[in-house]
Amino acid sequence: MAHAERTSWQITWSVWHAMFMREVLARTMVNRFSWFWMLAEPVAYVVVMIWVRELLGRAHFIIGADFVPWLIVGLTAFFLFREGITRSLGAVKANHGLFAYRQVHPVDPVIIRNVLEGLLKTVVFVLLVAGAEFLGYRVLPGDPLGALAAWLSLWLLGLGGGLIVSVGSTLLDEVDLAVRLSMLPMFLLSGVILPLHFLPHSVQQYLLLNPVLHGVESVRLAFFGGYRSLAGVDLSYVWLWNVTLIALGLALHLRFANRLKAQ
Amino acid sequence: MIEVRNVYKRYQGHHGGGWVLRDITFEVPRGVSVGVVGRNGAGKSTLLRLIGGMDAPNRGEIMRRGRVSWPIGLTGGFQGSMTGRQNTKFVARIHGDGQAINDIIAQVEEFAELGKAFDQPVRTYSSGMRSRLAFGLSLAFDFDLYLSDEATAVGDMGFRAKAKKAFEDRVGRAGLMMVSHGEGILKELCQAGLWLTGGEAIWFDSIHDALSAYRESMKAA
Numbered sequence: 001m002a003h004a005e006r007t008s009w010q011i012t013w014s015v016w017h018a019m020f021m022r023e024v025l026a027r028t029m030v031n032r033f034s035w036f037w038m039l040a041e042p043v044a045y046v047v048v049m050i051w052v053r054e055l056l057g058r059a060h061f062i063i064g065a066d067f068v069p070w071l072i073v074g075l076t077a078f079f080l081f082r083e084g085i086t087r088s089l090g091a092v093k094a095n096h097g098l099f100a101y102r103q104v105h106p107v108d109p110v111i112i113r114n115v116l117e118g119l120l121k122t123v124v125f126v127l128l129v130a131g132a133e134f135l136g137y138r139v140l141p142g143d144p145l146g147a148l149a150a151w152l153s154l155w156l157l158g159l160g161g162g163l164i165v166s167v168g169s170t171l172l173d174e175v176d177l178a179v180r181l182s183m184l185p186m187f188l189l190s191g192v193i194l195p196l197h198f199l200p201h202s203v204q205q206y207l208l209l210n211p212v213l214h215g216v217e218s219v220r221l222a223f224f225g226g227y228r229s230l231a232g233v234d235l236s237y238v239w240l241w242n243v244t245l246i247a248l249g250l251a252l253h254l255r256f257a258n259r260l261k262a263q
Numbered sequence: 264m265i266e267v268r269n270v271y272k273r274y275q276g277h278h279g280g281g282w283v284l285r286d287i288t289f290e291v292p293r294g295v296s297v298g299v300v301g302r303n304g305a306g307k308s309t310l311l312r313l314i315g316g317m318d319a320p321n322r323g324e325i326m327r328r329g330r331v332s333w334p335i336g337l338t339g340g341f342q343g344s345m346t347g348r349q350n351t352k353f354v355a356r357i358h359g360d361g362q363a364i365n366d367i368i369a370q371v372e373e374f375a376e377l378g379k380a381f382d383q384p385v386r387t388y389s390s391g392m393r394s395r396l397a398f399g400l401s402l403a404f405d406f407d408l409y410l411s412d413e414a415t416a417v418g419d420m421g422f423r424a425k426a427k428k429a430f431e432d433r434v435g436r437a438g439l440m441m442v443s444h445g446e447g448i449l450k451e452l453c454q455a456g457l458w459l460t461g462g463e464a465i466w467f468d469s470i471h472d473a474l475s476a477y478r479e480s481m482k483a484a
Contacts, residue, residue, distance in 0.1 A: 006359055018356030022345065100333045100340040102316030103357045258319055262274075 015103050019095075019112040026094075027116060038124050042075045049193055061195045064226035069139040071193065072132055076125045077154055077219040078192045081212055082183055083117045084158020088166040089176050092260050099261040106260035107253040110166045114159040122151070139223070146222030153235055154215040156242040163249020167256055170263050190216050197230050208232050211241040264438065265291040265314060265331070265408060267464075270323035272309055283309050285462035286323075291455075293329070293407065296430070296439040298449035298470045300477045301459035307442040308334070310459065311410050314440065329407030335397045336412030343386030347377055347396050350385055351403075358404055367403045374399035374425070394418050402429050411441045427451055446474055 006014075028034055049071055062070050088110050095109040132139045141147040168175035188194065190212040196204065207213060208230065217233040253260070272284040283306040291297055299307050311334040312318045313325055333340060341350050348368060355367045372381055375395040380388065388396070395418065401409060409430075418426065430439055430452055443449050449456075449470055456473020458465045460480060467473035 010359065011357075014359045014361065015357045017361065018353045021356065022342070022349070022353055025349065026344070095342065097340060097342045098353070100315075100317060101354065101357055102333065261317065 011103050012108075015105075015108050016112055019098075019104070019108050020116065023109070023112050023116050027120070038120060039127065042072065042079060042124070042128060045075050045193070046071050061198065063197075063228040065220065065224035066137060069132060069137050070220060070224070070227075072128050072139065073220050073223050074192045074216050076121065076128060077151065077216045078187065078190055078212065080118065080121045080125075080151065081154050081158040081161075081215065082186070083121060084114050084155065084162045085165055085179060086183065087113045087117050088162030089169045089179060091162075091166050092170040093263070096263070105253070106166075106170070106257060107163070107250070110163055110253075111159070114155070114162055117158075118155045121155075125151075141223045142225040143222040147219055150215060150218035150222050150235055153238045153242060154212070154219065156246065157211055157215055157238055160242050160245025160249055164245060164252060167249070167252040167260065170260050171256065186210075186212060189213065191230075192216060197228070204230055204232075211238045214238045264293040264295075264328055265440075266326040266328075267314070268324050268326070270313065270320045270325060272306070272313060272318075272320050282462050284313075284320075284459075284464070287464045288323075289457065289464055289466045291408070291438060291440065294435050294438050295455055296441070296453040297455045297457050298453035298473065299440065299442045299457045299459065300449070300473055302481070305459040306462065307459055308336075308412055310464075311412050311440065311442055315410050327408075330405070331408045332401050332404070332406040332410050334410045334412045335401045336394075340397055341385040341393065344384055346384055347371075347375070347381040347388075350396070351400055354400055355403070360404070370403045371396070371399040374402060374429075391418060391422070395422055398422075398426055398429075406437060408438045408440060411439060411443075413442055413444070423448065449474065 046068060050068065053067060061067075091109040091113045092106045095104075095106075098104050098109075099106065129139045165175060165179050169179065189207060189210055191207075196207055196213070199207070213230075214233050214235065215238045217229040218235045218238070221227055221229055221233065267287055267289050270284055270287045271282060273282045274280045287310070299310065301307050309318070313320055314327070315331060315334045316327070317334065342353070345353070351368050351371050352364060355361065355364045360367055375381070375392075375398075377388075377392055377395060380392060381396075385393065385396070398411075398418075427448075430437075439452060441449065441453060453470045454468075456467040456470040458467065458473050458477050460477075465473075465476070467476065
């Protein structure tokens, strides 16, 4: 093949294309349960939580939204963030063999995994919303553009965190475990399955430091017109984190590029 | 074509580590094939990795003019869980040959002669099969300089003859920089020689001189 010289952007684009095709295959074809689990996990959570609520006696915790739609929206929004983090953990090591090609940098598989995971989670979300709507729940968003903006912000939050933990977990094995373990408290602290507004104001103040809580609640606020969230939920706070985390993550990838390739 | 200027390289880790390469300077003209010789641990693979752009020198600079391949060898370059075909597609895509992907696959399949194994994961390959795939893959692209890190060492006789012919066809158009402990193949394919010893690089215009200098040093040791 004869070749004209390519610009940096053209090279990056062809690497991303190649990496995307590889990751799509690895993510969806290797394990025949992978498709099933993507849908089954949020459904299983919803079913379990409905059962738990029946045990508690159907108390009405949530103001301005039905429990099941509230749960579906919150769960999938949180999973969008969580998958961005956890899929990034192994992204560098899983593609180690491909760093023999100087065109491929350790940051490429992390970005591509996040793009792929974002697309997959969006498809899953649309399917779940459509399914719930079909079953008679009112789930369609009141403010679709706002929902899209909040959804995108959470995705970027996962990407920013993913960029950082992908460097950390490749250089230090312990980071992998620590990050995976931290996802459970994160789940509870982000108000995904239990509403947090019955907690005292002094506690809420600290909970509101968590950008994931802002992201998840922003998605819900865009979906349910009359929904009353915690006072102080603000999507721009998420963006503050997004910009910081992505800048820091890219800087770490630049700083440690050679060590990441060598690991 | 390739200019290596005052290059220093060391690996720092838990075990410390001195300089692997110390103030290396040489130049490879276009179309010239170079055999790299030296004892184990002399920095031959490191040098190839630096020239291939997989790693960066601690000091000094390396200038590449023209298309340089990745270091073709047994380690790295393939993703074990992907099949030979998928790896080929990946490499074709990153080199910007998405349109010609079918031609490239056909070419690699023909050169590597892996048969059904072409659609098996690369981690199931023997070292000979890996080197066939690696070599076939690199030959599908028109590089100006091929970097070979012991890629021919494990091939059988038929494969070696094929690799040799492929390079003879490219004489004048493409150069080769080859690390090998096989004197025969170095003499057959290379004109010039580079001897790495004690972190330094000594250039010989003739591979025969490089080999005899290397042999002398081994006898003296």
